[in-house]
Amino acid sequence: MQNIAKMTMSVLAISLSFLYSFCSPGSKQGIDKPDTSKPDPVQPVEVYVTTATQSMLFKKINLEFNKKDNLSPYTVTLDPTQQYQQIDGFGAAFTGSTCYNLLKMNAANRKALLTEVFDTREGMGYSFIRIALGCSDFSLSEYSYCDKPGMENFALHEEDTKYVIPVLKEILAINPKVKIMASPWTPPLWMKVNNLKELKPHNKWNDGQLNPSNYQDYASYFVKYINAMKNNGIDIYAVTVQNEPLNRGNSASLYMTWQEQRDFIKTALGPAFKTAGINTRIISYDHNYDYDSHKPENADQIHYPAKIYEDPDAAKYIDGAAYHAYGGSETEMDYIHNAFPDKNLYFTEISIGLWGYTFAEDLMWNLEHVGIGTLNRHCKAVIVWNFMLDEQHGPNRPGGCTNCLGVIDINKADYTTLTRNSHYYDLAHLSKVIQGGAKRIKTSGFTTSGLHYTAVLNPDNTVGVVVLNTKDEPQSITLAMDGRSLSYSLPAKSVASFKWKK
Template sequence: MKRFNYKYMIHLFILSVILSTAACQRDSFTASDNIDNQNTSGDVTLYVTSNNRAYDLTKLHLDYSNKFNMSPNTIHINTDVKYQSMEGFGAAITGSTCYNLMQMSKEDRTKFLTETFSENNGFGMSYVRISIGCSDFSLSEYTCWDTPGKENFGLQSEEKNYIIPILKEILAINPNLKIMGSPWTAPRWMKVNNLTNLAPHNSWTGGQLNPSYYQDYGWYFVQWIKAMQNEGINISSITIQNEPLNRGNSASMYMTWQEQQQFIKESLGPQLKAANLNTKIYVFDHNYNYDNIEDQKSYPTKIYQDATAASYIAGAAYHNYGGNKSELLNIHEARPDKELIFTETSIGEWNDGRNLSKRLTEDMKEVGLGTINNWSKAVIVWNLVLDTEKGPNRDGGCQTCYGAVDINSKNYQHITKNSHYYVTSHLSSVVKPGAYRVGTTGYKVDGLEYSAFQNTDGSLAFVILNDLNEGKSVTISDGKKHFSYEVPAKSIVSYKWKN
């Protein structure tokens, strides 16, 4: 009998090694893969990803426990405690992203976009960001009004041939998609080298907006929103300027809080209102540390000091290329009546961006749960799709960035998911627009981070990160039901169940 058990254990060990090796080798997927590869059902739906890809957004199911809960590792969800409502999760649909998607076969592109955006047959990403005019990931440099004279305003070829067709495909899959627009620069003829001598600044890079053109620039925003509406694309929100304290991007414009305050108060706010547009305005759209420019620190709250300007503003947007996410909490505490959203982060050569074993847990900690637990209502990462050569990109912009997914530039078929795709997918798959972040009490340990939500249909969602080198058995209780699951080492697990 002992001999039999010995052989049996050896066989089990060999089988587990084979299965583990096969799982670890599955480091990417093609558009033909099925995200729901588990033919099971249960009370609770889970999505699991581990940093060795043994679990790769794997869909599983659990049943509620019928045993009395005595677990010391219980996390209790309290829906009576409500924090912010959630707007959504997603990525930037840049010119480069659209170009890469257009190189795919129609069948593969539809499959990928369905898996990414469908609320019923995919991960349900629900919020994207596009540029108003060009960005450093556009196919050319342009705005929609490059020649003075209102008759010269118009959507350009990149928008007509790439951005709009892709957005329409996504909207056909998810009609509830929210879209944010952000300019990287005003038209060059509106720019000056500084606000003292007001000399023309005929460059895509740097410069400032000439106050004499505040009204024209407000008109530009309104016309762009209307032009997109005419294409069947509703713009949910805008920011005033991408990275307003960055003078050096390939397309950029410096814009202080004082300038944004006056521009919104004197021009953009009144013009949006007069046009009956309910597009939200978010200010700032830059780093937590305000690029260490002393008089620009607390940029949003300084704008809010003018009550008229503040009345037009929904809130503030942030990136994480400098500073700490705790700044979100500082701004929330200063003005709890204003919203916060997270609108850009990137992975690349500088942070070992294609190394999922390093980036998965770090990016969920900093970008996903970290921003949400500091009152962010949305999480939007940078390029959804770049090719394996990190492009297309522009001189003077980021040439070392990776996409949320990378597509093989030789065949435009083989796709590799990177950390940002997992972060946003884990959130969007269970946390739906309009959900409230709700209270939790109970089990806490260093290395576990989590957040709970209640969706508008009453269902509950829970997202947990295990950054430990061992699995952790966690029991979740909503006060009526409970269930347990061992969260694998170095993994993310998202849960959803009916309340």
């Protein structure tokens, strides 16, 4: 009887509750009106933070947009209606040495690592890599694809087919949208002469100049390479005409002035691509900001790509210019862009190494000058040097860099133990929130010494922002866009990457 009484009272309470809700003020036909006083659901913001002290290493935290009106004096306003260059992406060089080291790993570990850096959902989302067109100072040997005179002898080298191409295929299986740039360190030796006056054969891998009588052969060499790689399932998105054309001293090199490059492009390479129906982009220069002008022979090489662009017969074949950061300042990009705004800019090489490397200093410097610094100067891509070297900085070639560090170093005692260096985190902070195809957008408002930032609108309608604080104390910042804002205090000497749905 007691249980029946309890059940009766419960039914009565439920009935009265329903009757009250049905007849309560503000309701109609038993359906409550939406409470318009409630704010929209709070949208999360992904944030990734790395500190120079390594107390935080790409640590993910979640923020929410501010619920109150933004009155912050530290406000940076983003304007997605003001857009600049389209960004191709970020990545590293997959040299012969890198691919050799990767293939020394067991298959499962290698796949896990490549997924970590190339997967666009669970990983960092690298989207642009650079490879050598032939040998480099990080190959297992010196070689070209046509060491025996005569273009009928062209063939991809074993180092490419055994190491580079298999790794590229594994990468493309993870992220098919990765763009690949190829750069030659030297043409075949039989195409080289000691100088353009004497025109004597130069049978050496380093130095020398391209014999003008071999311009057509060398253009055919590029065409055959692009087609051979395509036949192996690898599309070459872009080529640079010569790696470091003003550097005679690498283990494999070619000296090529802007005058030579102009003539080669307009009389041979450009027409050869057009005839063969090749859409691979031709990128000029590919060397330091200062044009190695400290060397007297380079005195007339200042603004190298701009001088080529002044010739319309050459310029019509050229997509843009590429730069390295071993000399000069990224402000040179401002000059080139302002002079020729229709030509693209790429950053294609910087290495870290034992010439003063510290994680803290290089993390800060590279993000300020190579990452954010080049993007804010209309650069389309940021590519650093070797993705992976062993703990002895190799394999490498005598005459090249013998104390470079990779983005990641691997211990060759087990080919398992990895050390992620500063470049790993530089690239992670860029590629995780800035997708290939993103458009850089306008930022305005709060500025202060030691604070650097860039912002984009991604193809999937997300917003990506990278903020760097190089100061010894924390720095507050508020990001505002479309009537919403979020605030964060960056730790001393740190970088934070933000991403949210627009």
